[in-house]
Amino acid sequence: MNIDSTALKGRKVILHDMCLRDGMHAKREQISVEQMVKVATALDDAGIPYLQVTHGAGLGGNSLQHGFALASNEEYISAVASRMKRAKVSVLLVPGLGTMRELQSAFDAGARSVHVATHCTEADTSPQHIAYARKLGMDTTGFLMMAHLNDPAGIARQGKLMESYGAQTIYVTDSAGYMLPEDVTARIQALREVLAPETAIGFHGHHNLGLGISNSLAAIAAGASRIDGSVAGLGAGAGNTPLEVFLAVCERMGIETGVDLFKLMDVAEDLVVPMMDHIVRVDRDSLTLGFAGVYSTFLLHAKRVAERFGVPARDILVELGHKKMIAGQEDMIQDTAMTMAKARGLLTDAAA
Amino acid sequence: MKKIKCALIGSGNIGTDLIYKIKRSAVLEPVWMVGIDPQSEGLRRASEMGLKTTAEGIDGLLPYVLEDGIQIAFDATSAYVHAENSRKLNALGVMMIDLTPAAIGPLCVPTVNLREHADRVEMNVNMISCAGQATIPIVNAVSRVQSVDYAEIVASLASKSVGPGTRANLDEFTFTTSNAICVVGGARRGKALAVINPAEPPMIMRNTIYCVTDDEPDQARITESILRMIAEVQTYVPGYRLVNGPAFDGNKVSVFMEVAGLGDYLPRYAGNLDIMTAAATRTAEMFAEEILAGKIQLKIREAA
Numbered sequence: 055m056n057i058d059s060t061a062l063k064g065r066k067v068i069l070h071d072m073c074l075r076d077g078m079h080a081k082r083e084q085i086s087v088e089q090m091v092k093v094a095t096a097l098d099d100a101g102i103p104y105l106q107v108t109h110g111a112g113l114g115g116n117s118l119q120h121g122f123a124l125a126s127n128e129e130y131i132s133a134v135a136s137r138m139k140r141a142k143v144s145v146l147l148v149p150g151l152g153t154m155r156e157l158q159s160a161f162d163a164g165a166r167s168v169h170v171a172t173h174c175t176e177a178d179t180s181p182q183h184i185a186y187a188r189k190l191g192m193d194t195t196g197f198l199m200m201a202h203l204n205d206p207a208g209i210a211r212q213g214k215l216m217e218s219y220g221a222q223t224i225y226v227t228d229s230a231g232y233m234l235p236e237d238v239t240a241r242i243q244a245l246r247e248v249l250a251p252e253t254a255i256g257f258h259g260h261h262n263l264g265l266g267i268s269n270s271l272a273a274i275a276a277g278a279s280r281i282d283g284s285v286a287g288l289g290a291g292a293g294n295t296p297l298e299v300f301l302a303v304c305e306r307m308g309i310e311t312g313v314d315l316f317k318l319m320d321v322a323e324d325l326v327v328p329m330m331d332h333i334v335r336v337d338r339d340s341l342t343l344g345f346a347g348v349y350s351t352f353l354l355h356a357k358r359v360a361e362r363f364g365v366p367a368r369d370i371l372v373e374l375g376h377k378k379m380i381a382g383q384e385d386m387i388q389d390t391a392m393t394m395a396k397a398r399g400l401l402t403d404a405a406a
Numbered sequence: 407m408k409k410i411k412c413a414l415i416g417s418g419n420i421g422t423d424l425i426y427k428i429k430r431s432a433v434l435e436p437v438w439m440v441g442i443d444p445q446s447e448g449l450r451r452a453s454e455m456g457l458k459t460t461a462e463g464i465d466g467l468l469p470y471v472l473e474d475g476i477q478i479a480f481d482a483t484s485a486y487v488h489a490e491n492s493r494k495l496n497a498l499g500v501m502m503i504d505l506t507p508a509a510i511g512p513l514c515v516p517t518v519n520l521r522e523h524a525d526r527v528e529m530n531v532n533m534i535s536c537a538g539q540a541t542i543p544i545v546n547a548v549s550r551v552q553s554v555d556y557a558e559i560v561a562s563l564a565s566k567s568v569g570p571g572t573r574a575n576l577d578e579f580t581f582t583t584s585n586a587i588c589v590v591g592g593a594r595r596g597k598a599l600a601v602i603n604p605a606e607p608p609m610i611m612r613n614t615i616y617c618v619t620d621d622e623p624d625q626a627r628i629t630e631s632i633l634r635m636i637a638e639v640q641t642y643v644p645g646y647r648l649v650n651g652p653a654f655d656g657n658k659v660s661v662f663m664e665v666a667g668l669g670d671y672l673p674r675y676a677g678n679l680d681i682m683t684a685a686a687t688r689t690a691e692m693f694a695e696e697i698l699a700g701k702i703q704l705k706i707r708e709a710a
Contacts, residue, residue: 118558118616118658119599150600153577175604176565178573203604378605385560385614389662392650404629404652 061275063308068280070104070256071097071297073326074134075146076289078110079351080334083123087133093325094134097285098141100317102297104167104193105141107134110290110351111382112146112171113156119384120151127156128163135164142166142193149179151382154186167193169225170216173380174204177212184219195256195280196221199381202232202347206244213245223254223280228269229381231262231291231340232347235272242276256280259295261287262344264336266295267303274309286322288330291350292340298322342368346375355384359391364400409435410694411475413467413500414457415491416482417441417448419569419672420505423679424480425455426670427687433694434687437474440467451671464491471498477697477704478690481506484571485578492530499704501693502530503686507575507582513590515539516688517638518546524692527702531689534586535579536678537561537598537613539685540646544615544661545591547635551627556618557593559583562601564608567676576600593617611665611677612649619657628652628659636663642688643681645674 074090090107097105107130109115109123116122123130127145135143144167145160146152157168168187170180180196187194196216201209213224226241238257245255257273259266259282270281283300287293298318304311336344339357343350348371356374360367370391379386395401412434414421421439428436439452444461453459458474460466464487470476479495480503481488488508495502504511511530514523515538523531533539541559548554561583572579580598587596603609629652639646645666653660665677672679696702 117597117599118556118618119560119614149576150580150602153580155577173602173604176573176602178570179576179602181574182577377609378603380601380603380605382599382601383560383562383603385660385662386562386612388653388660389612389614389650392653392662396650 059307062271064310065274066279066310067274067304068103069297069301069311069313070106070144070280070282071102071285072106072282072294073284073286073288075106075108075110075112076284076294078123079290079354080288080293081329081331082354083110083121085124085329087125087129089329090130091133091137093321094141095137096321096325098138100321101313102141103312104144106144106146106169107131108145111151112148113152113160115151128159131160131163131165144168144193146171147183148172148382149183154183157183157186158190161190161192165192167195169195169197170221171197171199171227174198174201174209174212177215180216181219184216184221188220194221195223195225197225197227197258199227200229200349201226201241202228202230202237203378206240209241210244210248214248217249217253223256224249225256225258226273227258228260229349230347231260231265231344231350233265233269235265235268238269238272239276242273242278246277254279256282258282260289260344260350261292261295262336262340262350267300270295270300271303285318286326287334288326289334289350291343291353292336293334339367339371342371346372348375349379349381351381352384352387355387359388363391363395365391365394365398369394407432408698409433410477410697411435411437412690413438413440413476413479414452414482415440415464415467415479417443417446417452418482418571419679420482420683421480422448422451423671423683424482424686425452425457427683429455431687431691433691433698434478437476438467438470440464464494468494468498471495471500476500478503478693480686480690485575496529501704503690504530504532505682505686507535507578508532509582513586514689515542515546515590516642516685517543517635518590520689520692524696524702527704529704533682533686533689534590535583536682537579537600538583538586539681540611540613540663540665540678541615542586542591543635543639544632544663545587545593545617547631548617548619548628548659549592551624551631553620554593554617555620556595557587557591558597558599558616559587560599560601560614561678562603562609562612563678564611564675565602565604566608567611567672567678568602608673608675610675613663613665615661615663617659619659621657623654623657623659625654632661642684644668645677646681
């Protein structure tokens with residue numbers, strides 16, 4: 055698609071940093087409270103209006119399924135929130151994993167914004183949580199994950215449901231980094247047509263096909279006003295839309311964000327890149343996620359079981375895509391690897 | 407052979423599937439179906455299958471309880487109305503099988519603790535949740551071998567098999583199941599996760615059970631205990647199947663299960679529906695066998 059470089063001039067966009075939540079996936083949940091505070095205060099100083107701080111899987115995320123972080127969500131949130139001058143701290147809440155009790159507790163710790171996330175066809179699992187977040191007075195987003203698995207009309211219906219529960223913003227979430235710009239355009243346009251004018255639209259991208267920036271621009275062109283990204287791209291898979299890169303593009307195009315580009319570049323280079331356990335980039339396995347439409351968080355889990363059972367990560371990821379596994383089904387990664395290992399004669403059945 | 411007469415309350419997926427399960431029983435007979443919507447598919451189907459129906463809720467049933475000799479009722483409505491249903495029916499001497507998350511009575515997983523409840527002639531037993539029925543037997547199979555500090559279960563359900571009640575109350579599902587992992591499963595701490603997957607064709611219900619043992623797991627004994635437990639559950643849910651594991655990783659034991667249903671009301675992928683209705687039916691059968699054998703007698707209570 056073509057976006058006229060002057061067409062978006064003057065548009066106001068709210069940037070939402072994910073490196074301390076989605077980035078937890080890329081760090082196997084091992085970011086310390088001190089590191090979080092350091093990065094968050096620098097982001098606040100750069101003028102980032104919202105930053106997400108929780109376990110990678112959000113509230114309730116500490117588990118065998120999703121890994122245990124170094125601290126509780128409340129410890130992370132309160133440490134960060136108490137030091138913010140302007141930025142609001144947000145959290146992720148996936149019903150079925152996180153509960154309203156945990157949302158209350160996150161709010162008490164200082165969280166003031168929440169992405170209430172469901173799979174892109176299951177919005178009706180979120181009414182209680184969205185209503186509860188609104189009751190707490192939180193900035194409340196309905197977050198439709200794996201949005202490539204529902205067509206534009208379907209996304210519009212699901213977004214409309216979340217709006218009816220009280221969501222103030224509806225997000226198209228490209229969890230697999232699978233979407234092409236035209237896919238983003240069609241979904242955002244479909245939402246814009248049905249949502250009330252005061253309901254905002256957001257886009258959350260992953261960079262598995264290298265399209266994080268262009269997909270975010272397509273979203274803005276189609277009517278989105280909130281964009282998620284991650285400083286230095288620290289996030290699941292090949293990472294989120296790299297926020298400092300996106301910001302530079304916004305500056306070039308005259309899109310207004312209120313964020314200081316050079317300060318954001320410094321956070322990326324001086325604080326976030328040195329934290330990385332591996333360089334978050336498009337490589338063979340993260341590219342497979344984007345190509346096969348697989349949930350980005352599956353990447354490191356797949357690499358781990360690949361090593362344990364001797365089946366290549368790429369084969370496992372392709373099979374997970376084929377089986378249409380979605381966010382939260384991390385258990386099925388080991389299960390799939392074991393089934394494949396048995397078929398390849400690498401594992402014998404314990405029950406045999 | 408004489409059968410114990412049953413009433414089904416709630417004409418949704420669970421209530422409707424129960425008709426099939428109970429009709430197949432040698433000791434139970436479905437007589438009444440109670441709903442609140444005269445247009446509901448469940449009431450229509452119940453009527454076609456020869457049950458008496460009312461769309462007036464529990465109060466539409468009460469005048470007929472003694473007359474029709476109802477002794478066991480299954481409640482598949484919601485946690486909000488269960489307490490009232492239970493109070494009214496218990497007062498008439500009807501034993502309640504609770505398929506809502508209300509959990510007024512003790513939690514029941516047939517292969518783990520049904521015998522105890524029958525011996526104590528409990529007037530209300532709770533069936534926890536579909537995920538609970540599918541996973542707690544495995545937690546118990548591990549904890550009866552050695553102590554389990556923490557158990558975590560993940561239930562993946564086909565979107566088409568999850569009704570509006572569960573969808574609107576996922577937190578309740580989480581809390582009820584987490585609690586039962588400890589109380590019935592025998593783990594010190596428990597956590598339950600649910601995922602609803604819309605893939606087409608629908609995926610068969612999957613459950614993963616993780617147990618963390620206090621000491622190094624005795625692999626041979628745990629494997630034997632799990633396989634024995636699976637065979638016991640298979641007596642009432644034939645589609646309860648071990649896919650992978652038990653896999654041992656340090657003190658973590660992982661078991662990957664699949665639950666295919668009988669395909670009565672919903673297709674076979676809805677194993678979550680089946681394991682709930684089959685467990686409830688199995689529970690009712692044990693009470694019915696005791697009643698028929700004259701071992702227990704349900705008492706009419708003084709109306710409160």
